[in-house]
Amino acid sequence: MSRGVNGKQHSIIPKRAAFPSVPVRASLSMSTSTTAVEQKKSPSMDFAIPIMVNGCTGKMGNAVIKAADSAGLHIVPVSFGAEKESGKTVEVSGKEILVHGPSERESVLASLFNEYPNLIVVDYTVPDTVNDNAELYSKVGVPFVMGTTGGDRDRLYKTVEESNVYAVISPQMGKQVVAFLAAMEIMAEQFPGAFSGYSLQVMESHQSSKVDTSGTAKAVISCFQKLGVSFDMDQIQMIRDPKQQLGMVGVPEEHLAGHAFHMYHLTSPDETVSFEFQHNVCGRSIYAEGTVDAVLFLAKKVQSKAEKRIYNMIDVLREGNMR
Numbered sequence: 001m002s003r004g005v006n007g008k009q010h011s012i013i014p015k016r017a018a019f020p021s022v023p024v025r026a027s028l029s030m031s032t033s034t035t036a037v038e039q040k041k042s043p044s045m046d047f048a049i050p051i052m053v054n055g056c057t058g059k060m061g062n063a064v065i066k067a068a069d070s071a072g073l074h075i076v077p078v079s080f081g082a083e084k085e086s087g088k089t090v091e092v093s094g095k096e097i098l099v100h101g102p103s104e105r106e107s108v109l110a111s112l113f114n115e116y117p118n119l120i121v122v123d124y125t126v127p128d129t130v131n132d133n134a135e136l137y138s139k140v141g142v143p144f145v146m147g148t149t150g151g152d153r154d155r156l157y158k159t160v161e162e163s164n165v166y167a168v169i170s171p172q173m174g175k176q177v178v179a180f181l182a183a184m185e186i187m188a189e190q191f192p193g194a195f196s197g198y199s200l201q202v203m204e205s206h207q208s209s210k211v212d213t214s215g216t217a218k219a220v221i222s223c224f225q226k227l228g229v230s231f232d233m234d235q236i237q238m239i240r241d242p243k244q245q246l247g248m249v250g251v252p253e254e255h256l257a258g259h260a261f262h263m264y265h266l267t268s269p270d271e272t273v274s275f276e277f278q279h280n281v282c283g284r285s286i287y288a289e290g291t292v293d294a295v296l297f298l299a300k301k302v303q304s305k306a307e308k309r310i311y312n313m314i315d316v317l318r319e320g321n322m323r
Contacts, residue, residue: 048074049299050116052109054133055124056090056097057081059258060147060284064122067288069093073295076119078112080105080133105136113142118302120295123148127212131155138163143302145294147173147287149215160310166302170313171215173290177279178313181219188226196228197269205239205249205261213238217262220277229266255282290316 051068055061056079065075069092077097081088086101100108113119120143123133127150134156137144143166146156160167172178187194202221204214213236221231239261245251251259259282266275290313297316301308 048072049295050074050076050119051122051295052076052078052112052119053097053122053124054080055126055148056092057085057088057099058124060124060287061122062092063284063288064124064147064291065092065095065097067285067292068122068295069095071292071296073292076112076116078108080108080125106140109136109140109142113140118299119143120145120298120302122291122295124291127151131159134159134167137167138165141165143167143298145169145291145298147171147291150212157310164309166298166306166309166311168294168298168311168313168316170294172219173288173294173313174281174286175290175293175313175317176286177216177281178290178317180279181216181223182314182317184220184223188223192226193228195224195266195275198229198266198275199269200224200229200231200235201237201265201267202231202235203237203239203249203261203263205245205251205259207257207259208240208242209257210240214260214262216260220262220264224264224266252282258282258284 051073053061053065053068053075056065061079069075075093075095075097077095079090079097079099081099081101083101083103085099086104088099090097090099109121121137123130123137123144123146125133125148127148130146130148130151133148134144134146134151138159141163146167146169149171156169160169170178172181200221202217204217206214213233217236218233221233221236225231239245239249242256245256245259245261246253249261251261259280261280262278264277268274294313294316297319298311300319301311
């Protein structure tokens with residue numbers, strides 16, 4: 001439950017009417033299902049960029065390997081994982097990938113980078129390893145795409161800046177979601193205080209394995225704060241219970257293990273006006289395909305010896321379609 005104006009409680013339900021009817025209502029929703037889309041290999045992709053996907057035993061790493069293979073990239077048959085995964089072989093898209101534990105990482109990566117001088121590393125590991133991994137990539141000098149959330153982000157950027165390595169760093173790899181975030185930031189910059197006095201309710205639902213709060217939700221809330229809304233991050237309603245996701249949120253059962261549903265509801269002080277922003281993602285293809293585009297983008301920056309070294313998904317979007 002979430003507490004709104006005048007102390008009233010409301011349950012946030014994206015697919016059904018969860019709020020009282022009001023005279024004026026504006027809604028912006030975006031729903032994306034990404035389960036059945038399998039892109040064909042691009043005929044123009046005749047250069048096979050070698051990529052190493054760390055976290056290949058996870059569902060996101062697995063999805064990235066499939067998308068990269070479909071795009072014609074060369075999957076290096078090596079990955080890094082936890083100590084308990086060391087020596088394990090994972091088969092993805094007909095390719096066998098050997099997982100190395102933490103103690104072998106530096107020597108293995110240095111050897112790979114020597115063998116594949118155009119190598120790009122993709123990181124979809126866990127929040128606790130973000131900084132250590134970035135320090136490793138920076139030390140070896142290999143360009144990388146960091147899609148993992150969490151960690152000390154200031155330390156992350158400082159590490160990359162000091163190493164002068166090329167990197168795309170973004171906790172949100174879905175290009176369409178990033179475009180929505182960019183639009184929110186533009187609105188916040190051009191119309192500060194436009195929603196002063198409005199109350200905000202935020203619900204985000206993700207698979208039960210996601211323990212941290214959505215970085216996308218935090219980014220959107222930051223925009224609303226600039227627009228004059230008073231809201232603390234600890235007021236976010238996090239849904240991780242599959243029963244609630246099915247009955248209350250409306251997540252399809254087949255996507256309980258991989259989804260990202262967000263809803264933001266604004267209400268005027270007198271409760272006569274409400275605005276609702278919603279974006280729902282089922283599956284992981286939207287992020288995997290965005291990651292592949294980030295790899296292609298970064299490869300071009302490395303090849304052209306671009307002056308700028310650290311990029312995000314906004315930069316990738318500005319380049320247009322990579323495939």
